[in-house]
Amino acid sequence: xxxxxxxxxxxxxxxxGFRGAFALLLAGGIGSRFWPVSTEEFPKQFHxxxxxxxxxxxxxFSRINKIIPAENILILTNSRYKSLVLEQLPQLxxxxxxxxxxxxxxxxxxxxSALKIQKQNPDALMLIAPSDHWIEDETAFRKNIETxxxxxxxxxxxxxxxxxxxxxxxxYGYIEYxxxxxxxxxxxxxxxxxxxxxxxxxxxxxxxxxxxxxIFIWSVKSITSAFRSxxxxxxxxxxxxxxxxxxxxxxxxxxxxxxAAENISIDYGILEKASNVFTLPAVFDWxxxxxxxxxxxxxxxxxxxxxxxxxxxxxxxxxxxxIQTETGKKVVVCDLSxxxxxxxxxxxxxxxxxxxxxxxxxSTVIK
Amino acid sequence: xxxxxxxxxxxxxxxxGFRGAFALLLAGGIGSRFWPVSTEEFPKQFHxxxxxxxxxxxxxFSRINKIIPAENILILTNSRYKSLVLEQLPQLxxxxxxxxxxxxxxxxxxxxSALKIQKQNPDALMLIAPSDHWIEDETAFRKNIETxxxxxxxxxxxxxxxxxxxxxxxxYGYIEYxxxxxxxxxxxxxxxxxxxxxxxxxxxxxxxxxxxxxIFIWSVKSITSAFRSxxxxxxxxxxxxxxxxxxxxxxxxxxxxxxAAENISIDYGILEKASNVFTLPAVFDWxxxxxxxxxxxxxxxxxxxxxxxxxxxxxxxxxxxxIQTETGKKVVVCDLSxxxxxxxxxxxxxxxxxxxxxxxxxSTVIK
Numbered sequence: 220x221x222x223x224x225x226x227x228x229x230x231x232x233x234x235x236g237f238r239g240a241f242a243l244l245l246a247g248g249i250g251s252r253f254w255p256v257s258t259e260e261f262p263k264q265f266h267x268x269x270x271x272x273x274x275x276x277x278x279x280f281s282r283i284n285k286i287i288p289a290e291n292i293l294i295l296t297n298s299r300y301k302s303l304v305l306e307q308l309p310q311l312x313x314x315x316x317x318x319x320x321x322x323x324x325x326x327x328x329x330x331x332s333a334l335k336i337q338k339q340n341p342d343a344l345m346l347i348a349p350s351d352h353w354i355e356d357e358t359a360f361r362k363n364i365e366t367x368x369x370x371x372x373x374x375x376x377x378x379x380x381x382x383x384x385x386x387x388x389x390x391y392g393y394i395e396y397x398x399x400x401x402x403x404x405x406x407x408x409x410x411x412x413x414x415x416x417x418x419x420x421x422x423x424x425x426x427x428x429x430x431x432x433x434i435f436i437w438s439v440k441s442i443t444s445a446f447r448s449x450x451x452x453x454x455x456x457x458x459x460x461x462x463x464x465x466x467x468x469x470x471x472x473x474x475x476x477x478x479a480a481e482n483i484s485i486d487y488g489i490l491e492k493a494s495n496v497f498t499l500p501a502v503f504d505w506x507x508x509x510x511x512x513x514x515x516x517x518x519x520x521x522x523x524x525x526x527x528x529x530x531x532x533x534x535x536x537x538x539x540x541x542i543q544t545e546t547g548k549k550v551v552v553c554d555l556s557x558x559x560x561x562x563x564x565x566x567x568x569x570x571x572x573x574x575x576x577x578x579x580x581x582s583t584v585i586k
Numbered sequence: 587x588x589x590x591x592x593x594x595x596x597x598x599x600x601x602x603g604f605r606g607a608f609a610l611l612l613a614g615g616i617g618s619r620f621w622p623v624s625t626e627e628f629p630k631q632f633h634x635x636x637x638x639x640x641x642x643x644x645x646x647f648s649r650i651n652k653i654i655p656a657e658n659i660l661i662l663t664n665s666r667y668k669s670l671v672l673e674q675l676p677q678l679x680x681x682x683x684x685x686x687x688x689x690x691x692x693x694x695x696x697x698x699s700a701l702k703i704q705k706q707n708p709d710a711l712m713l714i715a716p717s718d719h720w721i722e723d724e725t726a727f728r729k730n731i732e733t734x735x736x737x738x739x740x741x742x743x744x745x746x747x748x749x750x751x752x753x754x755x756x757x758y759g760y761i762e763y764x765x766x767x768x769x770x771x772x773x774x775x776x777x778x779x780x781x782x783x784x785x786x787x788x789x790x791x792x793x794x795x796x797x798x799x800x801i802f803i804w805s806v807k808s809i810t811s812a813f814r815s816x817x818x819x820x821x822x823x824x825x826x827x828x829x830x831x832x833x834x835x836x837x838x839x840x841x842x843x844x845x846a847a848e849n850i851s852i853d854y855g856i857l858e859k860a861s862n863v864f865t866l867p868a869v870f871d872w873x874x875x876x877x878x879x880x881x882x883x884x885x886x887x888x889x890x891x892x893x894x895x896x897x898x899x900x901x902x903x904x905x906x907x908x909i910q911t912e913t914g915k916k917v918v919v920c921d922l923s924x925x926x927x928x929x930x931x932x933x934x935x936x937x938x939x940x941x942x943x944x945x946x947x948x949s950t951v952i953k
Contacts, residue, residue, distance in 0.1 A: 255916070533952060535944075549622070549933040551948055553941055555922075560936065566916040567929055569936065574920055577902075581918055585900060 239343035254582030255566035270528035327480035367436035381429025387419030606710035621949035622933035637895035694847035734803035748796025754786030
């Protein structure tokens with residue numbers, strides 16, 4: 220069946236022993252705090268921000284592909300990025316793309332993908348992950364995913380990977396888990412929205428709070444069942460399209476129905492309501508690469524603690540800068556420290572790291 | 587005579603009434619303090635540093651051409667810049683170029699040019715001027731030049747235009763004139779080399795010191811006579827080539843003899859020795875555009891005193907910067923003041939104005 224993103228081979232992943240393990244990589248964001256590199260036309264996940272020779276999407280795909288066969292990896296993105304995705308991941312067939320015709324947050328696209336996968340394999344397991352995060356230790360990552368898959372194969376559980384917080388970050392949501400759980404997999408008490416600084420400090424001191432990194436694991440059975448319970452209208456809307464999924468009729472069904480779905484996140488729509496939510500504390504080092512400053516943290520530094528991507532630099536009395544250009548650009552900086560210096564195509568940005576949150580706003584003014 | 591840079595028309599300049607007024611524009615420098623825009627391959631005078639739609643050479647040529655016919659304007663430059671000059675001043679014939687085969691400071695090229703002109707017109711007057719300075723009031727400039735021409739037509743005088751100093755600049759040579767001269771044209775007492783700051787302050791307080799801007803006026807008769815007296819070896823070297831000047835044999839004569847000339851400036855070789863040296867205080871506003879900072883002084887500013895050439899800027903809490911890019915580049919700067927920001931081709935420079943003198947050294951390191 221040509222229009223089918225799956226085939227027999229996928230049902231036996233190369234390792235791990237999980238029949239029907241699938242992944243959905245979220246690649247529809249804009250990343251406007253990474254302006255001027257990241258733009259609506261060419262967002263963050265499609266760039267080689269680390270100067271690693273691979274874009275963030277390619278790196279993420281390659282990491283996931285060590286656990287899940289390529290044919291079982293779906294990419295969720297906006298219709299306008301279809302050709303970018305296929306260019307960067309030429310091994311994909313078009314059927315592995317889930318193209319949102321409208322921005323509707325995470326719940327609708329997760330349900331749609333789960334239904335597509337379920338139609339292929341009612342026993343499938345599903346990993347959902349952002350395409351633009353930094354994860355260094357791939358073995359540790361794989362270990363976490365396999366633990367979660369095993370749990371979701373045997374239990375009706377909705378799982379997240381939680382990141383051990385290293386400082387009271389006010390930019391992330393937190394997962395509060397039950398202190399009394401002795402096992403590695405923790406029962407989630409509640410999801411907590413981005414806290415203020417004082418609240419974040421109390422979270423850290425309590426010891427049972429993790430950062431919500433947007434990495435989810437469940438069986439298609441458990442997640443579709445949760446949608447039926449907590450977002451029944453959305454379930455009904457998409458349920459009537461099941462006969463068309465993975466067929467040539469899928470595209471027009473999505474086109475005609477997707478925008479009618481509620482604009483709601485999976486966290487808010489499902490996870491905060493369900494009682495079978497669990498978290499597994501991550502054992503790998505993670506960074507959301509949310510800002511130039513967080514990218515700076517993960518890049519190698521010179522003796523003056525400057526992080527340089529691709530530029531040829533002469534840095535005089537200058538420290539703690541992040542400097543990113545296209546290949547081979549010469550950059551001379553004197554008497555400047557703690558700045559973000561980015562030269563990308565027709566735009567130059569010189570911005571203090573401590574005001575990096577303002578870059579998002581700049582990007583809208585400049586457009 | 588094809589190989590002749592002159593013709594009958596030139597003998598009657600369009601105005602001013604000076605028979606045989608010629609100019610020699612000096613366009614052989616490197617301007618390495620304007621790196622990365624100015625380079626050995628493409629020096630300062632060939633750039634539109636002001637964003638005025640004309641290069642400095644073109645602006646200078648156009649200013650001089652209001653006083654002296656185009657055919658009487660010679661350009662002194664290095665052989666390697668021949669095609670650059672002809673591209674920027676397509677109205678020139680090749681015979682108007684004096685191409686130095688070797689760097690020999692100002693005396694040799696001035697003598698050579700004077701002999702070429704003298705062979706054309708023994709009564710010619712001659713203006714010598716740098717090609718890369720800024721002069722705003724062209725009418726005032728013209729008035730000064732005409733006063734000097736008139737004096738040199740009637741007297742055996744070697745003249746300079748002196749610039750009224752506005753601050754104790756230690757980067758220029760000074761002209762000390764005789765306080766007792768009542769006329770507009772002052773007798774020069776002596777040339778003074780670049781002073782230290784305290785000396786420069788006493789110069790200014792004395793009131794009879796002018797900046798030496800390298801603008802000279804004399805008759806070919808007076809200057810060749812001075813060379814005969816004060817640099818007789820150089821005169822003899824070039825004298826034997828007079829029959830070849832302005833003929834096809836000129837090029838090989840220069841090629842074979844120029845390097846043998848003494849490496850000496852006109853100031854040191856002639857003007858500091860001659861007794862018939864006079865100066866006319868300039869009535870126009872002048873700037874040598876010697877550094878990014880001096881260019882900054884002459885550019886229009888925004889409300890935050892930023893001077894922007896060609897860039898499209900968004901400047902947040904940033905003051906007193908000079909920002910120069912190629913056409914249409916977008917530049918966003920936040921929390922940065924008193925900097926030189928230059929993006930040129932494959933190079934980006936971010937340098938504090940107060941350390942602008944170090945840019946010359948950077949240019950040699952980067953090469």
